[in-house]
Amino acid sequence: MIETPYLLFLGDAPDMLAAKVAQGIKDWRPEYAVGQFRLEGCKADMGLPDMTLAEAKAAGVKTVVIGVANRGGVISQTWKKVLIQALEEGFDLASGLHNLLRDEEDLAAVAKATGRTLHDVRIPSVKYPIANGEKRTGKRCLAVGTDCSVGKMYTALCMEKEMRERGMKASFRATGQTGILITGEGVPLDAVIADFMAGSIEYLTPDNDADHWDLIEGQGSLFHVSYSGVTLALIHGGQPDALIICHEPTRSHMRGLPGYQLPAITTVRDTALALARVANPACVAVGVSVNTQHMSDDEAKVYLAKVESETGLPATDPFRYGAAKLVDALEAV
Amino acid sequence: MIETPYLLFLGDAPDMLAAKVAQGIKDWRPEYAVGQFRLEGCKADMGLPDMTLAEAKAAGVKTVVIGVANRGGVISQTWKKVLIQALEEGFDLASGLHNLLRDEEDLAAVAKATGRTLHDVRIPSVKYPIANGEKRTGKRCLAVGTDCSVGKMYTALCMEKEMRERGMKASFRATGQTGILITGEGVPLDAVIADFMAGSIEYLTPDNDADHWDLIEGQGSLFHVSYSGVTLALIHGGQPDALIICHEPTRSHMRGLPGYQLPAITTVRDTALALARVANPACVAVGVSVNTQHMSDDEAKVYLAKVESETGLPATDPFRYGAAKLVDALEAV
Numbered sequence: 001m002i003e004t005p006y007l008l009f010l011g012d013a014p015d016m017l018a019a020k021v022a023q024g025i026k027d028w029r030p031e032y033a034v035g036q037f038r039l040e041g042c043k044a045d046m047g048l049p050d051m052t053l054a055e056a057k058a059a060g061v062k063t064v065v066i067g068v069a070n071r072g073g074v075i076s077q078t079w080k081k082v083l084i085q086a087l088e089e090g091f092d093l094a095s096g097l098h099n100l101l102r103d104e105e106d107l108a109a110v111a112k113a114t115g116r117t118l119h120d121v122r123i124p125s126v127k128y129p130i131a132n133g134e135k136r137t138g139k140r141c142l143a144v145g146t147d148c149s150v151g152k153m154y155t156a157l158c159m160e161k162e163m164r165e166r167g168m169k170a171s172f173r174a175t176g177q178t179g180i181l182i183t184g185e186g187v188p189l190d191a192v193i194a195d196f197m198a199g200s201i202e203y204l205t206p207d208n209d210a211d212h213w214d215l216i217e218g219q220g221s222l223f224h225v226s227y228s229g230v231t232l233a234l235i236h237g238g239q240p241d242a243l244i245i246c247h248e249p250t251r252s253h254m255r256g257l258p259g260y261q262l263p264a265i266t267t268v269r270d271t272a273l274a275l276a277r278v279a280n281p282a283c284v285a286v287g288v289s290v291n292t293q294h295m296s297d298d299e300a301k302v303y304l305a306k307v308e309s310e311t312g313l314p315a316t317d318p319f320r321y322g323a324a325k326l327v328d329a330l331e332a333v
Numbered sequence: 334m335i336e337t338p339y340l341l342f343l344g345d346a347p348d349m350l351a352a353k354v355a356q357g358i359k360d361w362r363p364e365y366a367v368g369q370f371r372l373e374g375c376k377a378d379m380g381l382p383d384m385t386l387a388e389a390k391a392a393g394v395k396t397v398v399i400g401v402a403n404r405g406g407v408i409s410q411t412w413k414k415v416l417i418q419a420l421e422e423g424f425d426l427a428s429g430l431h432n433l434l435r436d437e438e439d440l441a442a443v444a445k446a447t448g449r450t451l452h453d454v455r456i457p458s459v460k461y462p463i464a465n466g467e468k469r470t471g472k473r474c475l476a477v478g479t480d481c482s483v484g485k486m487y488t489a490l491c492m493e494k495e496m497r498e499r500g501m502k503a504s505f506r507a508t509g510q511t512g513i514l515i516t517g518e519g520v521p522l523d524a525v526i527a528d529f530m531a532g533s534i535e536y537l538t539p540d541n542d543a544d545h546w547d548l549i550e551g552q553g554s555l556f557h558v559s560y561s562g563v564t565l566a567l568i569h570g571g572q573p574d575a576l577i578i579c580h581e582p583t584r585s586h587m588r589g590l591p592g593y594q595l596p597a598i599t600t601v602r603d604t605a606l607a608l609a610r611v612a613n614p615a616c617v618a619v620g621v622s623v624n625t626q627h628m629s630d631d632e633a634k635v636y637l638a639k640v641e642s643e644t645g646l647p648a649t650d651p652f653r654y655g656a657a658k659l660v661d662a663l664e665a666v
Binding site: 071073098129130131132133189190191192193194195197198223225226227229230231232235236237256257260263271274275278 | 404405431462463464465522525531555558559560565569590592604607608
């Protein structure tokens with residue numbers, strides 16, 4: 001396992017969304033996040049103390065976690081100097097990027113020379129099976145989005161927290177690098193070989209107690225042409241009993257795809273539900289999770305009321321207003 | 334490239350479907366397929382001369398192609414003896430299985446000692462991009478199936494042949510190991526890392542002449558829970574202008590999934606079309622390709638008429654009756 005606590009490396013993140021790995025760790029395991037390290041031009045800020053490597057060492061940091069992702073998952077040359085210095089000063093490195101720390105010759109050489117560990121949580125550590133589609137015991141809830149990066153992981157984590165506070169049996173199931181860095185286990189779905197995607201999700205969410213809920217982290221969107229296949233593998237491998245539709249209402253286009261408009265929440269609901277029922281005919285859509293971070297409180301409340309009226313489903317921003325509404329709906333399934 | 338001609342190794346194939354790699358080579362590049370090699374209990378037969386390795390050598394064979402696939406893509410221990418002997422007698426080996434020839438220590442050692450080549454066409458040879466969803470020039474037709482192994486590759490190959498005979502610009506685009514072994518190039522989609530699936534199909538079907546058609550080989554089915562994610566990546570990465578719905582009417586359940594019934598052709602058409610229009614709003618369904626190999630001529634013709642009536646689309650078995658109807662429909666797009 002990765003040694004804690006962490007220094008969160010934000011690099012030259014162009015915006016806050018690019019640093020969602022760091023944000024997730026800071027929000028859900030704040031006890032691990034003692035500081036941040038930013039390069040010139042970094043547009044992300046976790047509100048943590050900016051630390052030099054020496055200051056991080058003095059604060060007890062064990063691992064420098066790359067808390068920033070860029071398109072394609074490349075390890076930027078501008079980051080290398082700091083990462084090499086970190087290894088030399090006795091820190092381990094942890095990363096969820098597509099391109100692996102261990103494949104960078106300079107990092108691998110310095111890690112070997114200094115005896116430090118390179119944690120690439122992006123790599124599957126398991127040989128996943130091909131999905132068999134057999135019905136599993138226990139209940140599963142999947143977050144599906146109108147777009148990428150709309151708050152699917154946060155929704156699942158908020159619901160897990162609320163459910164545990166109510167004494168319900170609930171497990172957040174991570175399917176991305178941030179979730180894996182937060183919980184220490186999960187399936188790095190976007191790095192899984194195509195044929196084994198659905199099988200990896202069956203593996204992640206096995207038979208369980210009849211009253212246990214898996215809260216499965218969603219990925220991508222059925223309407224995001226770059227990643228839609230990953231989303232459908234989650235829907236069919238996850239065999240969900242309940243769907244939560246996740247949306248971010250201020251986007252002008254699909255993330256990374258200027259020519260593509262966001263679908264309506266009802267379109268996503270109906271499309272996802274029809275496909276989910278192939279694997280689980282009893283699947284229902286139970287609620288809508290709206291990421292209102294770019295709206296005022298008044299705007300958010302008006303918008304949520306409008307969504308409830310249009311969809312006939314309870315709608316909330318679970319990070320801002322709590323997940324009670326969504327968990328109430330889940331309890332009614 | 335793989336040296337020809339081939340000896341098609343059928344192993345202990347439990348049925349003809351398991352030997353679809355060999356069947357594809359035999360049907361589409363008969364000049365490469367000079368003989369077959371079968372183990373005891375083999376239920377597949379290509380109608381080619383059964384040859385010993387010595388006979389194959391005398392017939393000029395250069396490469397033994399593993400023409401059989403089993404669930405999970407494992408290289409069976411019962412095959413090893415023959416494969417090792419083949420290397421020792423001077424043949425190369427070619428395989429499209431998930432598990433690689435080069436990863437089998439005994440095969441790798443003998444290949445090294447004898448100077449022979451192990452061709453694993455399953456492995457992507459290209460670092461594919463993430464899909465950008467941008468509109469490309471030229472036209473694309475994608476075969477989508479109600480199930481796996483219903484004849485999507487044959488449909489595309491039949492259409493390519495008919496189109497070339499008419500003087501149309503047409504390219505079969507292989508997305509599976511059989512197609513790659515047949516044409517010598519393509520994307521081994523089921524072995525591509527999840528995040529790059531759609532991008533690999535964009536790479537496979539680049540900008541082209543306005544009157545050029547790519548005939549993209551389909552994979553899986555939106556309704557096959559093991560592989561549906563691969564299918565959706567094809568639909569969104571392929572950006573098809575036209576869909577051909579492929580069906581095999583005698584299946585009692587989805588291939589490999591006893592608990593799952595086949596969807597109706599119209600359901601597949603409507604579901605695939607709605608999803609395809611995310612990437613290409615002009616996409617239309619142009620025809621139905623029915624695999625009638627298990628039906629009499631009379632049964633097939635009655636069934637095709639029924640499909641035409643139910644779908645309002647031209648329907649044929651392009652392998653049995655020619656692809657003219659489907660190409661006529663494509664020319665009308």
